[in-house]
Amino acid sequence: MARMYVLLKYDVSNPLTPDLYKRAPYSIVETWDDHKWDAPYYEVVDYFTSLKKARRCIKQHKAGTWVEGR
DSSP: OOOEEEEEEEOTTSTTSOHHHHHSOEEEEEESSOOOOOOTTEEEEEEESSHHHHHHHHHHHHHTOOOTTO
């Protein structure tokens, strides 16, 4: 299985969201397996093959210029 990076965006208004993610609502998780990413307090923005691409997506997502699949 190939290494993947999952970009998560946390819902800061949800009371289940941990305090850490209320200050920094984006998180990149490195994974090698098939995992079901599902929780009521975050959404999966996209999956990436490199950490650099995931970090670039955070900048674009904050600026409102992110286009999925690009």
